[in-house]
Amino acid sequence: MSFDEAAKVLKEAKKVVILTGAGVSKESGLDTFRDAKGDGLWSQYNPMELATPQAFQRDPDLVWRWYNFRRDKAFETSPNPGHEVIATWENKFEKLLLVTQNVDGLHQRAGSKKVVCLHGNLLQVRCLKSGKTLTKEEPFESVPPYCQCGSMLRPDIVWFGEALPEGAMEKSLGATLEADVLLVAGTSLQVYPAASLVPYALQRGIPVIEVNVEQSDFSSKTCFLSGPSGEVLPKLDSLLS
Numbered sequence: 001m002s003f004d005e006a007a008k009v010l011k012e013a014k015k016v017v018i019l020t021g022a023g024v025s026k027e028s029g030l031d032t033f034r035d036a037k038g039d040g041l042w043s044q045y046n047p048m049e050l051a052t053p054q055a056f057q058r059d060p061d062l063v064w065r066w067y068n069f070r071r072d073k074a075f076e077t078s079p080n081p082g083h084e085v086i087a088t089w090e091n092k093f094e095k096l097l098l099v100t101q102n103v104d105g106l107h108q109r110a111g112s113k114k115v116v117c118l119h120g121n122l123l124q125v126r127c128l129k130s131g132k133t134l135t136k137e138e139p140f141e142s143v144p145p146y147c148q149c150g151s152m153l154r155p156d157i158v159w160f161g162e163a164l165p166e167g168a169m170e171k172s173l174g175a176t177l178e179a180d181v182l183l184v185a186g187t188s189l190q191v192y193p194a195a196s197l198v199p200y201a202l203q204r205g206i207p208v209i210e211v212n213v214e215q216s217d218f219s220s221k222t223c224f225l226s227g228p229s230g231e232v233l234p235k236l237d238s239l240l241s
C-alpha cells in the first residue's frame with residue numbers, strides 16, 4: 001500500500017486506533033528505548049536490565065538516577081509534529097484511541113486526551129507502601145525520593161515482568177476489534193503484550209498502517225510507510241484534508 005492508499009483507508013475510516021512507541025519521540029530529541037542509554041554515564045547500562053523490579057530491588061539509587069536522567073530529558077523536550085498531528089486527529093475521526101508504550105508524556109503535552117498509557121508515565125511516582133500515585137512534574141532535588149509516610153517512592157512505570165495497568169490491554173484490544181484501521185508509529189513491536197495489537201488486527205482483516213524508519217517483524221503484512229513519523233504523519237494528514 002502506498003501513501004495514497006493509506007490516506008484512502010484513513011479517509012474512509014470512522015474508528016481509528018493508534019499504537020505508538022519511542023520512535024515518535026525521537027524527533028523531539030529523546031533516545032528510543034533501546035538506545036535510551038544516553039551518552040556518557042548511561043552508555044555502560046542496558047535499559048532492558050535497568051527497567052526491572054530486580055534492578056530496583058538491587059540498586060534503587062542507580063535505577064532512580066537513570067529515571068531521573070530520563071525525567072529531566074523529558075522536561076527539556078517538546079512534542080514534535082508527529083505528536084501534534086495525532087492530537088488533532090481526535091477531532092478528525094468519529095472515534096480515535098491512542099495507545100502508547102511511551103512514558104515521556106509528550107502525547108499528552110501535544111493535546112491528546114484519549115490516551116491509554118500501557119507502560120506508565122515518567123511524570124508519576126508511586127508509594128512503595130501504600131501504592132498511592134503522585135504526579136511530580138518538576139525535577140527531584142535528590143533521588144531516591146520519599147513519600148510523606150516515610151516510604152520510598154518508585155517510578156510509576158511498568159517494568160519488564162510486571163503486569164500492565166488494569167484494563168489497559170482490554171480497552172486497547174476492544175477498541176482495535178471495532179476499528180476500521182490500526183495505525184502503528186515508531187515502535188519496534190518487540191515488547192508484549194503491547195505489540196500483540198498488530199497480529200490481533202491482522203487476524204481480523206483490519207488494515208494496519210505502519211510508520212517507521214526501519215522494518216519490523218510485521219512489515220511484510222502491514223502498509224509500511226518508510227520515514228520519520230514527524231514527517232510521515234503530517235504528510236498523511238495533508239492527504240486527508
Ligand code: BV8
Nearest residue numbers: 021022023032033034101160161186187188191192228229
Ligand atoms: C508482562 C517502561 C506479564 C520501562 C517498558 C508475551 C506476552 C506477554 C509478555 C511477554 C511476552 N513475551 C515476552 C514477554 C515479557 C516482556 C517482553 O515483552 N519482553 C520483550 C523484550 C520480549 N513483557 C513484559 O514483561 C510486560 N509485562 O507481560 O507481564 C504479567 C502478567 C501478570 C502478572 C505479572 C506479569 C511489560 C512490558 C513493559 C516493559 N516496560 N517501558 C521504561 O521505559 O523505562 S517497555 C519499553 O519498550 C518502552 O516502553 C518502549 O516504548 C517499549 C517498546 O519499545 P519501542 O517503543 O518500540 O522502542 P524501541 O527502542 O524498541 O524501538 C524504537 C522504534 O522506533 C524502532 O522501530 C525505530 O526504527 C523507530 N524509530 C526511530 N526513529 C524513528 C522511528 N520511527 C519513526 N520515526 C522516527 N523518527
